[in-house]
Amino acid sequence: MAARSPARSAGPKPPFWRDRAKRALIFQTVLIAAVAAFLIYIVGNTQDNLAARGITTGFGFLTNTAGFGIGQSLIEYSSQSTYGRTFLVGLLNTLLVSGFGVLAATLVGFTVGIARLSPNWLIARLANAYIEIFRNIPLLLQIFFWYFAVLRTLPSPRDSISLGEAIFINVRGLFLPEPLFESGFGLIPIAIGAALVASIALIIWNRRRHEATGKRIPAYWISLALMIGVPMLVLVGTGVPVTWEMPELRGFNFRGGITVIPEFLALWLALSIYTASFIAEIVRSGIQAIPHGQTEAAQALSLPRGLVLRLVVIPQALRVIIPPLTSQYLNLIKNSSLATAIGYPDLVSVFAGTTLNQTGQAIEVIAMTMAVYLTISLLVSMFMNWFNARVALVER
Amino acid sequence: MTIRTEMIAQRPAPDQTIGALAWLRANLFSGPVNSVFTLLGLYLLYLLVAPTVQWAIIDADWVGTSRDDCSREGACWVFVKMRFTQFIYGLYPREELWRVNIVFASFAVLVAWLAIPRLPFKRWVAVVTLLPFPVCAFFVLYGGVLGLPLVETHQWGGLMLTLILAVVGMVAALPIGILLALGRRSQMPIVKSFCVVFIEFWRGVPLITVLFMASVMLPLFLPSGFGVDRLVRALIGITLFQSAYMAEVIRGGLQAIPKGQEEAAAALGMNYWMRMGLIVLPQALKMMIPGIVNTFISLFKDTTLVMIIGLFDLLGIVQAALSDSRWLGFSLEGYVFAGMMFWIFCFSMSRYSQYLERKLNTGHKN
Numbered sequence: 001m002a003a004r005s006p007a008r009s010a011g012p013k014p015p016f017w018r019d020r021a022k023r024a025l026i027f028q029t030v031l032i033a034a035v036a037a038f039l040i041y042i043v044g045n046t047q048d049n050l051a052a053r054g055i056t057t058g059f060g061f062l063t064n065t066a067g068f069g070i071g072q073s074l075i076e077y078s079s080q081s082t083y084g085r086t087f088l089v090g091l092l093n094t095l096l097v098s099g100f101g102v103l104a105a106t107l108v109g110f111t112v113g114i115a116r117l118s119p120n121w122l123i124a125r126l127a128n129a130y131i132e133i134f135r136n137i138p139l140l141l142q143i144f145f146w147y148f149a150v151l152r153t154l155p156s157p158r159d160s161i162s163l164g165e166a167i168f169i170n171v172r173g174l175f176l177p178e179p180l181f182e183s184g185f186g187l188i189p190i191a192i193g194a195a196l197v198a199s200i201a202l203i204i205w206n207r208r209r210h211e212a213t214g215k216r217i218p219a220y221w222i223s224l225a226l227m228i229g230v231p232m233l234v235l236v237g238t239g240v241p242v243t244w245e246m247p248e249l250r251g252f253n254f255r256g257g258i259t260v261i262p263e264f265l266a267l268w269l270a271l272s273i274y275t276a277s278f279i280a281e282i283v284r285s286g287i288q289a290i291p292h293g294q295t296e297a298a299q300a301l302s303l304p305r306g307l308v309l310r311l312v313v314i315p316q317a318l319r320v321i322i323p324p325l326t327s328q329y330l331n332l333i334k335n336s337s338l339a340t341a342i343g344y345p346d347l348v349s350v351f352a353g354t355t356l357n358q359t360g361q362a363i364e365v366i367a368m369t370m371a372v373y374l375t376i377s378l379l380v381s382m383f384m385n386w387f388n389a390r391v392a393l394v395e396r
Numbered sequence: 397m398t399i400r401t402e403m404i405a406q407r408p409a410p411d412q413t414i415g416a417l418a419w420l421r422a423n424l425f426s427g428p429v430n431s432v433f434t435l436l437g438l439y440l441l442y443l444l445v446a447p448t449v450q451w452a453i454i455d456a457d458w459v460g461t462s463r464d465d466c467s468r469e470g471a472c473w474v475f476v477k478m479r480f481t482q483f484i485y486g487l488y489p490r491e492e493l494w495r496v497n498i499v500f501a502s503f504a505v506l507v508a509w510l511a512i513p514r515l516p517f518k519r520w521v522a523v524v525t526l527l528p529f530p531v532c533a534f535f536v537l538y539g540g541v542l543g544l545p546l547v548e549t550h551q552w553g554g555l556m557l558t559l560i561l562a563v564v565g566m567v568a569a570l571p572i573g574i575l576l577a578l579g580r581r582s583q584m585p586i587v588k589s590f591c592v593v594f595i596e597f598w599r600g601v602p603l604i605t606v607l608f609m610a611s612v613m614l615p616l617f618l619p620s621g622f623g624v625d626r627l628v629r630a631l632i633g634i635t636l637f638q639s640a641y642m643a644e645v646i647r648g649g650l651q652a653i654p655k656g657q658e659e660a661a662a663a664l665g666m667n668y669w670m671r672m673g674l675i676v677l678p679q680a681l682k683m684m685i686p687g688i689v690n691t692f693i694s695l696f697k698d699t700t701l702v703m704i705i706g707l708f709d710l711l712g713i714v715q716a717a718l719s720d721s722r723w724l725g726f727s728l729e730g731y732v733f734a735g736m737m738f739w740i741f742c743f744s745m746s747r748y749s750q751y752l753e754r755k756l757n758t759g760h761k762n
Contacts, residue, residue, distance in 0.1 A: 028586040035590070042617045049616045120430050121423035122437040136742035137735045138697040141711055145735070148718070149728045334602035341704055352608055362612045370601045370609075377600035 061359045068354055070345045072261050083355050090350035091372060097267055097346065098333045104272035105332060109279025116284045127280065135277035140338055142274055147266035147342045157253050168247055174260040175247035182241035191234040199223030263344035267336065275332045279325060286321035319391045326384045333376055347372060463723055475726045476733045479717050483733070486553015486708055492545065496556055499533045511748065526567060549627040553708035555737060561699040561709065565634035566692050573642025578672060580647055598640035603698050606633045611705040630702045641691050649684035650676060682756055689749035693742050710734055
């Protein structure tokens with residue numbers, strides 16, 4: 001203030017502690033000095049402690065042989081692989097369960113959120129009960145419930161529960177048939193790509209024509225038909241080059257097919273159900289945030305009900321829904337680290353657990369683990385800022 | 397033209413619009429689609445509730461002292477009954493439980509005083525709750541003074557530990573959060589960037605890695621021979637983590653105060669701390685309370701993670717009891733009990749926060 005007003009400068013110069021700029025300078029210098037002193041103190045202590053324990057710092061340990069097995073791995077991994085490899089395996093497992101979790105939580109969350117606003121009293125109450133029950137119980141408890149109280153009490157492989165002799169579920173996990181692609185299958189992705197390009201072209205052409213002449217065709221339905229129809233035609237035309245490998249009971253366990261370990265199932269169920277209860281609340285409040293006048297105005301323009309929702313209500317509701325929704329997705333990814341409590345081999349369990357214990361490289365391991373989550377968080381918040389800027393209301 | 401001079405007697409409303417039948421028609425069977433949904437909902441309810449009631453109440457065992465008394469098909473509540481003291485107090489010595497009870501009873505009175513709007517002297521009660529009470533509570537629980545026997549922290553556990561972790565984490569995070577929030581709005585670039593980095597760092601990592609860090613790395617940071625209690629390590633981790641979330645809630649509240657308030661205070665010649673402490677923060681607090689309660693609820697649920705670093709909170713002690721060889725196979729009962737305890741706390745707090753939001757919504761928003 002003092003700096004900005006020329007009238008003040010005529011009087012006697014104020015003492016330096018009354019000068020805002022100087023005060024800020026002094027305060028910030030002190031802050032930097034304090035933080036630096038704190039860091040030096042910590043680093044010094046850490047070096048002494050590490051020296052006393054005989055641990056060498058550095059990332060050299062990543063190339064050493066790990067020597068332990070991991071229950072589920074998306075990339076090739078054996079106990080002869082390196083510690084660096086365990087990091088990748090853990091990271092991929094985290095992303096796998098998070099991806100499936102986000103998908104399921106979004107589906108369930110939107111369904112429950114819309115059901116919460118249903119004019120049907122019973123459906124609205126049921127949705128409300130779902131929300132209130134699952135978001136008020138700790139996630140870890142829910143994970144334990146699914147793992148120890150549900151999946152661990154399933155029958156042994158011999159008495160598996162089966163669905164049409166193709167899908168089996170037992171205490172060892174879920175066993176699904178695995179598609180095996182034969183030589184002619186390469187055409188299918190090409191067909192999907194061609195259908196996608198054709199659909200986009202159709203939609204753009206339809207929009208231009210609509211703007212120019214006011215006429216239009218149901219382009220979305222046609223493109224949906226294209227997306228499903230063309231690959232199916234190619235599939236039949238090439239003689240269905242897919243065979244299914246069925247899981248079979250051999251000895252004490254199932255062989256073949258895709259195995260979904262119970263740890264994954266428990267974590268995925270708990271994460272999806274827990275996060276869905278928060279997403280449902282976000283969806284509900286997002287839809288309720290749109291003033292009823294918007295719907296009425298759209299109806300007054302004689303828009304049909306579907307278009308009222310698609311062109312008026314949903315775009316405005318999404319503006320409210322998306323920012324908290326992304327932060328729920330972030331929470332889900334961070335919460336997937338609870339895997340370590342039931343032994344699902346995610347990043348924290350494999351890398352910050354087993355690898356840390358074997359190598360003793362606490363600082364490097366924890367720093368790498370935190371860096372992964374920080375990177376994901378920052379990427380998502382960058383996306384969110386971009387999205388907010390894009391959809392923000394343009395005001396005066 | 398005739399003019400009616402007396403009122404027509406009121407006629408009853410049409411049968412179709414009143415009574416239970418009309419309500420059913422309006423809310424459950426307003427159309428074919430709705431009727432199908434209602435029937436599906438009823439069926440779902442039947443599928444869920446009937447076996448639950450059968451298991452938890454009708455077929456359950458309530459009396460007895462050992463697992464042999466659990467002979468029926470349903471739940472074995474005997475297990476929970478026998479372990480109840482442990483679930484609540486952990487391994488705290490049985491003859492010293494009155495100390496825990498006194499602390500939590502007085503805490504309940506203080507919180508109730510703060511939560512009920514009619515009661516006077518809020519400010520003094522708040523000061524007592526935040527400053528002398530935690531100190532006294534610690535000495536009563538830990539002992540070693542006034543002839544109270546010492547109770548080491550590794551004997552603390554159960555619901556008591558859950559509450560301690562949540563409350564201490566919250567109270568300690570509040571002042572740090574206020575400073576961080578003020579710092580983030582500061583015009584000093586270094587202070588601001590320091591606060592932004594601090595807040596975004598803790599918000600970006602999962603609590604479990606923070607707890608791992610507190611339990612594995614903290615001993616490395618301190619001079620050798622300077623052992624830190626495991627509970628204190630967990631508390632440090634929780635406080636740092638929580639303070640970042642708290643800072644964001646407080647920043648939200650601060651942003652809601654019009655700039656004119658601060659400018660007016662500056663025009664009266666108040667310095668920064670007077671402007672913040674006397675003008676801005678008291679107004680912002682009103683907006684912040686629901687947010688603070690919400691972060692408290694998530695902290696309360698998150699305290700369960702301390703079992704991963706070896707502390708026995710409510711969930712940790714239930715999990716430990718489940719692996720007792722005398723009581724194998726009652727995991728469902730244990731989880732249902734722990735879940736109900738957590739649910740009661742979280743649900744009532746969230747209801748309180750909604751009530752506050754309604755009450756504090758004085759109509760300035762729109």
